[in-house]
Amino acid sequence: MVNVPKERKTYCAGRKCRKHEVHKVTQYKSGKASNFAQGKRRYDSKQMGFGGQTKPVFHKKAKTTRKIVLRLECKKCKTKKHLTLKRTKHFELGAKKQESGHTLFRDTSFVHLTVEHDNEEDQTDSVFRTMQRPDDDYHTSGGRMFLSMLSIDTAKIVTYIINVPIDSTRELIVRAWEFLIFVFVF
Incomplete structure (x- = not known):
């Protein structure tokens, strides 16, 4: 289990800072996939009409965990960056430390x-x-x-x-x- 604090002091590469500043930490979540990306347009056009499933559907999923990605936002200049952590099954953000x-x-x-x-x-x-x-x-x-x-x-x-x-x-x-x-x- 990984427990990460909601604030972290780390290097900010923004033009205004270029030094260590306090960053707000959130968990990165990928946005909704666009219907107008080239791959999606090509796939949809190939799927149209008769012929059933035209491309392979992936079934051999081996991983049980995902890598955790943190989204760091500088509190001073609002510059954002991502930080990838190791794989874990349980992830908590800002939970109390166990004493x-x-x-x-x-x-x-x-x-x-x-x-x-x-x-x-x-x-x-x-x-x-x-x-x-x-x-x-x-x-x-x-x-x-x-x-x-x-x-x-x-x-x-x-x-x-x-x-x-x-x-x-x-x-x-x-x-x-x-x-x-x-x-x-x-």
Whole structure:
């Protein structure tokens, strides 16, 4: 995965600058192909009439990635230039850098469930469950999530506190629901 900042200080070859200046970085995207280019006109005229497909259609695609092309625009003189990067499957522009020093709750996620039963005694149980996650490579800061739940059959969840990396919240909620179903069935 490649992460590129939205601004870059690099050499500007414009007449006004001719030195290093700050450039605005965007990803280059090719424009719509013209119908009036010579090759397109020749191809269309050859295709007209009977005879089916007249030119070979390419099917042997071997590459799974494309080279990333950056479009750099000088903020001072507006001169534009292109810069080609290496091939990559995932490309991000201006995403936040991952900080390794701020990783919390990486190996284990703790789920605290307070369950209120609607039976005769109307007792309140606290269920503490430590859920092991498979080894993953999250480097995000820990997120705390508070959810109030509605009644489920005979049990009512009062508080649902999760200490997990933000990226894996969905996975943990699914596991917590599985655990809840297990608790209520047995």
